[in-house]
Amino acid sequence: MFGALRAASRPGFPALRAARTAPVTSNSRFLARTIVTKKFTSDHEAVIFDSDSKLGTVTITNYAQSSLGDVVFVELPVVGTEVEQGDQIGAVESVKAASDIYAPISGVVEAVNEQLNSQPGLLNKSPEGDGWLCKIKVADEAELEKLMTEDAYKKHCEES
Template sequence: MFGLLRSASRPGLAVLRATRTTAAPLASSRVFARTIVTKRFTTDHEAVIYDSDTKLGTVTITDYAQSSLGDVVFVELPTVGTAVKQGDQIGAVESVKAASDIYAPISGTVESINEELSSQPGLLNKSPEQDGWLCKIKVADEAELDALMDAEGYKAHYEQS
């Protein structure tokens, strides 16, 4: 029985070897690019998700911020094309509890805004760091990301508050 399996499997191995030999030059000619996505946080509870490939930073508020605000009823966003510096006010969020300014976590130019927030401000409560993103900024200086907190640093920051 095992002899039959061995002899039956050998022709398949020869085909696999031939396929590998002919496929190897194609595989080695491929160039793989690596995109690095970095998430950093501010002390004011904004986050930026930076994509090294596109040089875009997606600005959000954190889950902690949305839970502190309560039900969001209005969102003011920056204008596309606006040049911003790290720490500049770029918008505001109003909730049933309070109003809060939004600050740019990174310097650059506003490339796009989340138009859905004008008709559905509650997206900030449902999905603040994904569907409820605020704007996308073409990052001017990647080094500014180093001044922001990583996830562990941010968690330690808001647990002290």
């Protein structure tokens, strides 16, 4: 076996010679990059935006879930609903309080996390992961620039 590997690594080996002389081509689909951006609102929602799909996954932040306490009910928006940035799109109820959820971006609700109907505690376990609220097809990517970066959001929470 090692003899075959040694022979293949020699300059005169036909398969390697063909590989060395093969033209290098560029395929743009391999050069495309998906950019995922995470932005925050002052009301403690976050949106994780995927530049390829143009979908923003809406979540509450870890800070919000820890402030709420144990979540017992989640009201989600209806798929197909057109929302504007800042519109109320749902609510979260916990043993401590109830809080409205606002759209961090404008667009159309493409999906909701149905698991939250039977497992609202997912918001406590994984608010920015498995506990996502909805996915919005973003109408205006420029709205993302109005939202806070992670550093700005951390500073906002420290000042609250």
